[in-house]
Amino acid sequence: VENQPEPGVPFFVDGRPVQLRGKIDRIDHNPATGQWAIFDYKTSDTGNSPERTHRKSRTKEWVDLQLPLYRFLLPGVTDEDGAPVVPEEAWEDVILGYILLPRELREVGASFADWTEDELEEARQTAERVVRELRANPFHYDPETRSYRDDPFDPLLGRLELPRAKEVDEEVGA
Numbered sequence: 001v002e003n004q005p006e007p008g009v010p011f012f013v014d015g016r017p018v019q020l021r022g023k024i025d026r027i028d029h030n031p032a033t034g035q036w037a038i039f040d041y042k043t044s045d046t047g048n049s050p051e052r053t054h055r056k057s058r059t060k061e062w063v064d065l066q067l068p069l070y071r072f073l074l075p076g077v078t079d080e081d082g083a084p085v086v087p088e089e090a091w092e093d094v095i096l097g098y099i100l101l102p103r104e105l106r107e108v109g110a111s112f113a114d115w116t117e118d119e120l121e122e123a124r125q126t127a128e129r130v131v132r133e134l135r136a137n138p139f140h141y142d143p144e145t146r147s148y149r150d151d152p153f154d155p156l157l158g159r160l161e162l163p164r165a166k167e168v169d170e171e172v173g174a
Contacts (some may be wrong), residue, residue, distance in 0.1 A: 001039060002102065003023070003024050003027065003077045003085070004021070004022065004023040004024070004106060005021070005073055005075075005076025005077055005078075007019060007021070008020050008021035008076065009073050009075055009076040010073060011072055011131070013127075013128045013132060013135075013136055014128075014132070018082075018131050019075060019153070020072055022066070022069065022070065022073055024038055024040075024073060024109070025039055025040050025041045025099075026038070026041070026068055027039075027077065027085060027086060034090070035093075035095065036090050036093070036094045036095070037063060037084050037094065037095045037096070037097060037112075038070045038071070038094055038096050038097075039097055039098065039099045040066065040067060040070075040097075040098055040099070041098070041101060041111070041129075042097050042099070042100050042101065043096040043101045043102070044097045044101075044102055045081065045099075045102060045103050047098075047100035047101075047102035047104075047111070048106050049098070049111045049113075050067055050096065050097060050098055050111060050112070050113035050122075051056075051113060051115075052112070053098075054066070054067060054068070054113070054123075057088075059117070060119075061138075062122060062123050062126040063147075065126060066128050067096040067097075067113055068096070068115070068120050068123035068127075069123075071091060071092070071094055071120070071134075072124075074086050074091050074094065075088075075091075092117070094112045094126075095113070096112070096115070097110055097111055097112035097113055098110070098111045099111075120150055134151055137147040141168060
């Protein structure tokens with residue numbers, strides 16, 4: 001329960017590592033079948049499935065990589081002796097899913113992702129593309145920028161509508 005490999009696990013892109021970090025909420029093992037599962041607890045009003053959360057419905061484009069990337073954290077999830085909790089031979093067969101905790105109690109339960117290996121490979125390639133884009137440093141931060149349209153960091157810094165509201169207030173004299 002709640003395992004966070006520190007300082008992370010190397011995720012190699014073009015032969016260079018980037019530290020992949022995250023906290024896995026729960027790992028289960030069924031000794032009767034040998035199956036391993038990684039779960040993320042999700043509290044919400046509705047309880048969306050992993051498919052709905054991670055991919056656009058029409059295009060199937062990956063928009064969230066949390067569950068697929070959990071598989072890459074497995075080497076860092078170790079017991080007291082330093083051995084992987086999930087045996088290496090099971091890493092590619094681990095099933096991924098949510099434990100949904102929605103407002104409606106009768107809807108509480110597991111929701112598994114049914115992604116194929118090809119789809120999970122697409123998720124890995126998407127993660128690699130994101131790392132490449134970040135390494136290319138397409139962001140040029142200018143702290144003097146006042147328009148959210150001009151500064152790619154504004155959403156991260158909470159500067160979307162607030163500067164515009166401040167400008168309106170100044171114009172009105174409030």
